[in-house]
Amino acid sequence: MNIRFESVVPHPLKEVSFQDNSIWNNNFSLNKEERVVLNATSGKGKTTFTHLLAGIRNDYDGNIILDNENTRSYSLEKWTLLRKSVLSFVFQDLQLFQDLTVNENLTLKNKLTQHKSETMLREELAFLGLENKWNEKVAHLSMGQQQRIAIIRSLAQPFQWIILDEPFSHLDNHNAQLALDLIEKNCTANQGGYIITTLDHDSALHPSKELFL
Numbered sequence: 001m002n003i004r005f006e007s008v009v010p011h012p013l014k015e016v017s018f019q020d021n022s023i024w025n026n027n028f029s030l031n032k033e034e035r036v037v038l039n040a041t042s043g044k045g046k047t048t049f050t051h052l053l054a055g056i057r058n059d060y061d062g063n064i065i066l067d068n069e070n071t072r073s074y075s076l077e078k079w080t081l082l083r084k085s086v087l088s089f090v091f092q093d094l095q096l097f098q099d100l101t102v103n104e105n106l107t108l109k110n111k112l113t114q115h116k117s118e119t120m121l122r123e124e125l126a127f128l129g130l131e132n133k134w135n136e137k138v139a140h141l142s143m144g145q146q147q148r149i150a151i152i153r154s155l156a157q158p159f160q161w162i163i164l165d166e167p168f169s170h171l172d173n174h175n176a177q178l179a180l181d182l183i184e185k186n187c188t189a190n191q192g193g194y195i196i197t198t199l200d201h202d203s204a205l206h207p208s209k210e211l212f213l
Helices: 046-054 076-085 104-109 118-127 143-154 175-188
Strands: 003-010 027-030 035-039 058-068 089-090 161-166 194-197 211-213
Touching: 003 046, 046 058, 046 089, 046 161, 046 211, 058 118, 076 089, 089 143, 104 118, 104 143, 118 143, 118 175, 143 175, 161 175, 175 194
Parallel strands: 035 194, 035 211, 089 161, 161 194
Antiparallel strands: 003 027, 003 058
16 A cells, blocks of 8 residues: 655644655655654654544645545545554554453454464564563553553554554663564565654664654
8 A cells, every 4th residue: 555645734733834854744655565764853743643544633634645545535434444454553552451461452453354373472472572471461561561562463463554653662772673573574474564653763773764744
């Protein structure tokens, strides 16, 4: 799936002056399988960008085009289908079920498409150093552990794009690199790409394209 923004400006940012290289009020395209980083300080609209791509918000001017279709024409059912099999997300607030176990959080997502086996999910937990957390309630985990669980959950579906909003903010360099390696592996397997938002330039990231706000 190709993504194109045409002069998009979120309504809360209509009075803001943007730099020439900003994604807002400009035209740009993202092509399938690209590795993209969106780099900006807080308050510039990184989370708004992810919410627009998820169809959570529609308070904007301009057009968002996915594979030559304007998303303004999408029904709720169309957005649901896209989020099930084409676009996967790790939102900044993670949206994990705090009172459920790691197992329950992962398998609830995986049951929608049966994309992975339990063995595969457990292997990904072990890869990120969380093999002993399978039956642990999410509420008992640290924020860094929860971020890694959210990343694994986002990979438990087919996708063409995975969009991650500051997914490494609570991870040390070692765990962030492991998480990125897992994302890269799954992107290759799905023939998909990623968009990662970040507060600062991360030397571990080697994107094919960098966006700015």
